[in-house]
Amino acid sequence: MKPRSVGLHAVSLLAMLFLYGPIIVLVLYSFNAAHLSMTWRGATLKWYAALWHDEALLAATANSLFIALVSTIGATGLGGLLALGMEQMPHRRQQVLEGSLVLPLVIPEVMMGVALMLLFVTVHVPLGLTTVILGHIVFNIPLVTIMIRTRLRKLDPMLREAAADLGADSWQVFRYVTLPLLRPAIWGAVLVAFTVSLDDFLVTFFTAGPGATTLPLKVYSMIKSGVTPEINALSALLLVVSMMGVAAALSLQRREV
Amino acid sequence: MPSDDVAHTIPAAQDSCRSCWLAAPGLLWMILFFLVPLLLVLAISFASRGTYGGIVWEFTWANYLDLLHPLYGKILAQSLWYATLTTAICFLLGFPLAYVIARSPARWQPVLLLLVMLPFWTNFLVRTYAWMILLRHDGLVNHLLLALGLITKPLELLYTPTAVVIGLAYGYLPFMVLPLYVAVERLDPVLVEAAWDLYASRWAVLTRVVVPLTMPGIVGGCILVFIPSIGSFITPDLLGGARSMMIGNLIQHEYLVVRDWPLGSAVSFVLMGIVMAAVVLYYRQASPGDGPLEGR
Numbered sequence: 001m002k003p004r005s006v007g008l009h010a011v012s013l014l015a016m017l018f019l020y021g022p023i024i025v026l027v028l029y030s031f032n033a034a035h036l037s038m039t040w041r042g043a044t045l046k047w048y049a050a051l052w053h054d055e056a057l058l059a060a061t062a063n064s065l066f067i068a069l070v071s072t073i074g075a076t077g078l079g080g081l082l083a084l085g086m087e088q089m090p091h092r093r094q095q096v097l098e099g100s101l102v103l104p105l106v107i108p109e110v111m112m113g114v115a116l117m118l119l120f121v122t123v124h125v126p127l128g129l130t131t132v133i134l135g136h137i138v139f140n141i142p143l144v145t146i147m148i149r150t151r152l153r154k155l156d157p158m159l160r161e162a163a164a165d166l167g168a169d170s171w172q173v174f175r176y177v178t179l180p181l182l183r184p185a186i187w188g189a190v191l192v193a194f195t196v197s198l199d200d201f202l203v204t205f206f207t208a209g210p211g212a213t214t215l216p217l218k219v220y221s222m223i224k225s226g227v228t229p230e231i232n233a234l235s236a237l238l239l240v241v242s243m244m245g246v247a248a249a250l251s252l253q254r255r256e257v
Numbered sequence: 258m259p260s261d262d263v264a265h266t267i268p269a270a271q272d273s274c275r276s277c278w279l280a281a282p283g284l285l286w287m288i289l290f291f292l293v294p295l296l297l298v299l300a301i302s303f304a305s306r307g308t309y310g311g312i313v314w315e316f317t318w319a320n321y322l323d324l325l326h327p328l329y330g331k332i333l334a335q336s337l338w339y340a341t342l343t344t345a346i347c348f349l350l351g352f353p354l355a356y357v358i359a360r361s362p363a364r365w366q367p368v369l370l371l372l373v374m375l376p377f378w379t380n381f382l383v384r385t386y387a388w389m390i391l392l393r394h395d396g397l398v399n400h401l402l403l404a405l406g407l408i409t410k411p412l413e414l415l416y417t418p419t420a421v422v423i424g425l426a427y428g429y430l431p432f433m434v435l436p437l438y439v440a441v442e443r444l445d446p447v448l449v450e451a452a453w454d455l456y457a458s459r460w461a462v463l464t465r466v467v468v469p470l471t472m473p474g475i476v477g478g479c480i481l482v483f484i485p486s487i488g489s490f491i492t493p494d495l496l497g498g499a500r501s502m503m504i505g506n507l508i509q510h511e512y513l514v515v516r517d518w519p520l521g522s523a524v525s526f527v528l529m530g531i532v533m534a535a536v537v538l539y540y541r542q543a544s545p546g547d548g549p550l551e552g553r
Contacts, residue, residue: 029390085277085280086280111529135290138286227390243378246375
């Protein structure tokens with residue numbers, strides 16, 4: 001190897017430490033018996049137990065799960081159909097649409113939240129669970145469409161042609177050839193949409209009304225009112241849940257056709 | 258196009274854009290809940306504020322002119338500065354990491370890339386909170402520095418611009434690594450070998466061979482880090498103090514605290530302008546397919 005290797009590896013290690021250090025510290029300290037200090041006073045599960053008795057937190061969890069579930073179903077349906085419909089369009093129009101779908105993913109989330117809030121306020125829709133769900137579907141549609149399109153483009157056209165040659169009509173081609181082949185991508189999209197919805201803070205922050213507090217909103221208000229060991233425990237749980245969701249989604253995405 | 262072939266072989270599907278309608282509900286949703294709200298923000302940015310915080314529909318440039326006030330100018334300038342610093346730090350950490358990953362055994366590469374991307378997919382709020390624990394007055398960083406004897410009394414780290422930049426770099430490092438990885442992977446190792454064989458110095462190999470040949474990845478990665486950094490809200494909100502406000506915080510402040518919606522809308526569109534300029538630059542410079550979505 002070249003002499004530069006040592007330095008390169010050292011910086012890479014540092015970068016990895018930078019990425020994982022804070023997460024590891026957070027999880028470790030969620031088991032620390034000491035109330036607020038950084039000194040280790042032995043392992044405990046009491047902060048996790050405390051979470052379990054926090055009524056408001058349980059209500060926020062229920063809200064988060066409900067919003068994630070409904071918005072995932074909505075976004076997967078709308079986004080999946082969008083991907084299938086785009087497939088039939090002239091190439092140029094596909095490109096334009098694809099470009100526009102990137103827009104919701106790149107514009108600052110704070111702006112998306114503000115814009116949705118303005119819309120709901122202007123048309124006098126009271127902010128609540130429904131408005132949050134509508135908003136979550138907006139940022140999840142592009143994710144779903146792009147993930148399903150990626151798989152659609154990788155499909156061997158011969159498979160569909162063969163089915164058609166054997167007398168399948170277009171519905172049968174879709175139902176018995178395209179759909180089974182898309183299944184891993186669809187499940188991957190479901191998992192990603194669910195995780196992103198569960199983790200979203202900003203769009204929720206601007207579109208949630210009274211009674212629509214989600215887990216991230218609850219975490220935010222807890223952080224704002226002061227650092228407590230319970231937040232560490234809750235944060236550790238959220239980290240583990242989203243990591244598992246994404247690991248599962250990615251393994252589905254990478255599975256060969 | 259594959260689908261056209263299918264259409265030709267199936268008489269029932271002769272009308273090839275019949276299934277284009279499948280796209281309609283999704284598109285309609287995006288128009289109603291994404292495009293219309295944005296246009297509303299644009300319209301409000303040219304309206305004036307009523308006495309009690311409402312909107313008066315009278316065309317005016319006043320909101321944009323108000324942004325020229327030094328107070329707003331300062332927030333805009335420091336946002337650009339923090340985002341630029343963040344991009345530089347991500348590049349310095351991300352380039353070696355991407356290089357090492359791209360030159361590691363092929364079967365390890367997907368695993369390493371997954372490890373880089375995984376934190377990005379976890380809760381951003383929680384990851385930012387982790388830095389609050391580390392940077393607090395009696396946080397782990399101060400404990401370590403004291404134990405090592407590098408400082409004699411704890412540093413004030415949290416609620417400073419330093420904390421904001423660290424938090425941003427931490428949040429968006431994965432965006433830098435992916436396009437750089439693609440670029441380094443495409444760089445033929447033979448070219449680097451040749452430079453060594455010709456007795457090029459380390460610096461020459463880096464600046465005359467490696468950097469020029471991975472330029473699309475470098476530009477792409479830098480823009481992908483810059484875009485979310487400039488528009489961030491959570492990081493400066495949690496890790497920064499009152500003096501390290503960024504554009505995102507100003508927008509939230511104008512909307513929810515001051516309730517000056519026209520001004521907040523004007524700030525939003527300035528931010529959007531900066532982001533769109535970066536996006537256009539990205540599509541001009543980097544080849545499509547290097548985006549973060551490919552790794553998603």
